[in-house]
Amino acid sequence: MNDNRREFIRKTGLGVLAGLGAATGLFSKSSFETAEAQTTHGASTPGKRWGMVIDTRKCRDGCTKCIDACHEVHNVPDFDNAKDEIKWIWKSPYENVFPGESKQFVSEETREKSYLALCNHCDNPPCVRACPTRATFKRSWDGIVAMDYHRCIGCRFCMAACPYGSRSFNWRDPREAIEKRDQAYPTRERGVVEKCNFCSERLAQNLNPACVETCPEGALTFGDLNDPESEVRMLLEKNHTLQRKSELGTRPSVFYII
Amino acid sequence: MIEKALKGNRSYWGWIVILLVIISAGVYSYINQLTTGLTLTGMSRDVSWGVYIAQFTFLVGVAASAVMVVLPYYLHDYKAFGKIVIIGEFLAVAATIMCVLFILADLGRPDRVLNVMLYPTPNSMLFWDATVLNGYLLLNIVSGWTVLGAEKKGVPPPKWVKPVIYLSIPWAFSIHTVTAFLYAGLPGRHLWLTAVLAPRFLASAFAAGPAILILVSMILKKTTGFDAGKQAIHKLSVIATYAAILNFFLLGMEFFTAFYSNIPGHMHGLQYLFFGLHGEGQLVPWMWFSIIVGFSSLLVLLIPRLRKSSPWLIAACIGIVVSIWIDKGVGLIIGGFVPSPLEEIVGYTPNLNEIFITLGIWSIGILILTVLLKVAVAVKMQDE
Numbered sequence A: 001m002n003d004n005r006r007e008f009i010r011k012t013g014l015g016v017l018a019g020l021g022a023a024t025g026l027f028s029k030s031s032f033e034t035a036e037a038q039t040t041h042g043a044s045t046p047g048k049r050w051g052m053v054i055d056t057r058k059c060r061d062g063c064t065k066c067i068d069a070c071h072e073v074h075n076v077p078d079f080d081n082a083k084d085e086i087k088w089i090w091k092s093p094y095e096n097v098f099p100g101e102s103k104q105f106v107s108e109e110t111r112e113k114s115y116l117a118l119c120n121h122c123d124n125p126p127c128v129r130a131c132p133t134r135a136t137f138k139r140s141w142d143g144i145v146a147m148d149y150h151r152c153i154g155c156r157f158c159m160a161a162c163p164y165g166s167r168s169f170n171w172r173d174p175r176e177a178i179e180k181r182d183q184a185y186p187t188r189e190r191g192v193v194e195k196c197n198f199c200s201e202r203l204a205q206n207l208n209p210a211c212v213e214t215c216p217e218g219a220l221t222f223g224d225l226n227d228p229e230s231e232v233r234m235l236l237e238k239n240h241t242l243q244r245k246s247e248l249g250t251r252p253s254v255f256y257i258i
Numbered sequence B: 001m002i003e004k005a006l007k008g009n010r011s012y013w014g015w016i017v018i019l020l021v022i023i024s025a026g027v028y029s030y031i032n033q034l035t036t037g038l039t040l041t042g043m044s045r046d047v048s049w050g051v052y053i054a055q056f057t058f059l060v061g062v063a064a065s066a067v068m069v070v071l072p073y074y075l076h077d078y079k080a081f082g083k084i085v086i087i088g089e090f091l092a093v094a095a096t097i098m099c100v101l102f103i104l105a106d107l108g109r110p111d112r113v114l115n116v117m118l119y120p121t122p123n124s125m126l127f128w129d130a131t132v133l134n135g136y137l138l139l140n141i142v143s144g145w146t147v148l149g150a151e152k153k154g155v156p157p158p159k160w161v162k163p164v165i166y167l168s169i170p171w172a173f174s175i176h177t178v179t180a181f182l183y184a185g186l187p188g189r190h191l192w193l194t195a196v197l198a199p200r201f202l203a204s205a206f207a208a209g210p211a212i213l214i215l216v217s218m219i220l221k222k223t224t225g226f227d228a229g230k231q232a233i234h235k236l237s238v239i240a241t242y243a244a245i246l247n248f249f250l251l252g253m254e255f256f257t258a259f260y261s262n263i264p265g266h267m268h269g270l271q272y273l274f275f276g277l278h279g280e281g282q283l284v285p286w287m288w289f290s291i292i293v294g295f296s297s298l299l300v301l302l303i304p305r306l307r308k309s310s311p312w313l314i315a316a317c318i319g320i321v322v323s324i325w326i327d328k329g330v331g332l333i334i335g336g337f338v339p340s341p342l343e344e345i346v347g348y349t350p351n352l353n354e355i356f357i358t359l360g361i362w363s364i365g366i367l368i369l370t371v372l373l374k375v376a377v378a379v380k381m382q383d384e
Helices: A004-026 A064-074 A109-110 A127-131 A158-160 A210-214 A230-237 B002-007 B010-036 B051-064 B067-075 B085-106 B127-153 B163-182 B197-226 B230-261 B262-274 B284-302 B310-337 B352-378
Strands: A050-055 A090-093 A114-118 A137-140 A143-148 A222-223 A254-257
Touching: A004 B085, A050 A230, A064 A090, A064 A210, A109 A127, A127 A137, A127 A158, A127 A230, A137 B067, A210 A222, A222 A230, A230 A254, B002 B352, B010 B352, B051 B085, B051 B127, B051 B310, B067 B085, B067 B163, B067 B197, B067 B230, B085 B197, B085 B284, B127 B262, B127 B352, B163 B197, B163 B310, B197 B310, B197 B352, B230 B262, B230 B284, B230 B310, B262 B284, B262 B310, B284 B310
Parallel strands: A050 A254
Antiparallel strands: A050 A222, A090 A114, A137 A143
């Protein structure tokens, strides 16, 4: 009887171990250890991870060259009203771009300046988690959070999920409000969401993003955050930087030198 | 069985015609929206969901509340609900269809809605919501219709329908829980980022749903003579009372956590809704109206003598429904977007076209409910 029980326990134990072993083998890609990489504060994705450092000390107040360039090359419509507004990159005051940061005794200069805001191409993007059709997704090879305008159903769940207000919706036909149509990038249709794409179409031609290239002050630096030798990493090493709402664990790829 | 909906008196057909007229206005407005775009709504990039999603949220609760008659009747064999259970199930069917229609009305590209099923995405709560809602619709149509069909023939319902009914019980809780997860899992939307959102949804649903059920039963009694029974109505009013208490208790929890912790982000949503934020308080009168009407109705329900008198009960039920509709159907969704992620205050006022579409969808739901209940009442009263 006792022997029987011991035998039973031994066999069950072996069975469980064998099962676990088989499971790790079968699901090697998502085996038990890699779950750690998925947690909020774990390591970021391997391979390239495009990122940007914005030196706000160099950014000139009143200058909108980067915004104009971006909106022009991407055929972003200008409806001239807040309700239909679509924007990929824009400027807002300190307290709006960094609502969680220090609010008391902020220097007059910081308070009165406006700061660039754009899609953060988060390493852990809540919009991608929310999208019911994978119309918005993080590219595994370079970390860009991209949009498939042809799959988007226009539910705007991603807009509710984005903690940075980086997404816009085509409430009406955008083609009516595009002044100069750029043939190099597609226009969108009514009823889909859009946002900054880190100029993936220009990166494919080994060009820097339009905003980076246009800035006359060189305030924007673009590069691979996973490459320790890259210019962006050098800047991050030498300066104290901020990420917008870093407490949310989204791991933004856009950094600010204040 | 459906042929029973084709025989009715003048007021029945008059009612149908009124609903059809409102539905036509809704269809016309929807065609406008399809051809011009969602710019014909009050929504913007800051308040990107409005009255459609708010109605959807409220109606998921109404749908889920059918479980408050199904569970006692089928699981606890509570006989007094024998006549009302079919009304609950058909109310759930109508409410779920309205939910689906409100989601469709809100989509920028409704022609692509099947992408949700073509590219199933388990990490998206919307995928799960679509799945559980459609499942719930099917469960309620099948169980309601089958049981009623058997009753018409005077035979006991087939055995296979029992497991379907049992499955619909946890399923009802799931639809409202998953709906809460749509909002509660989003970082940076402080009003929604709360663990009591799903419990609060269930509590408000189990208050407003039975209240609607009581009102529907009263209307049926008046128009058709079909009596769901005093005991059933009384029991439902008790359920609504306790659920309403729980709902207000949970709302109080939200206030305590936000204001005692004093964390600005957590306070902003409630401040905007109830007191105004930076001088902006578009919804303040609505929210206080909701609170006052809700509490007074609860007070009426708490006094047994008043609860048992029809006029008081009707008033209290209307009050509970209105209060919760404002709380869930106006405040919760719009309040979640204000202030915006950049802490800007952007208002939202539904556009006329949007209101017509909303009324149209409500009328479609009420028409479906009317037809289903017409059949149900005809079957239930065939022996009398």
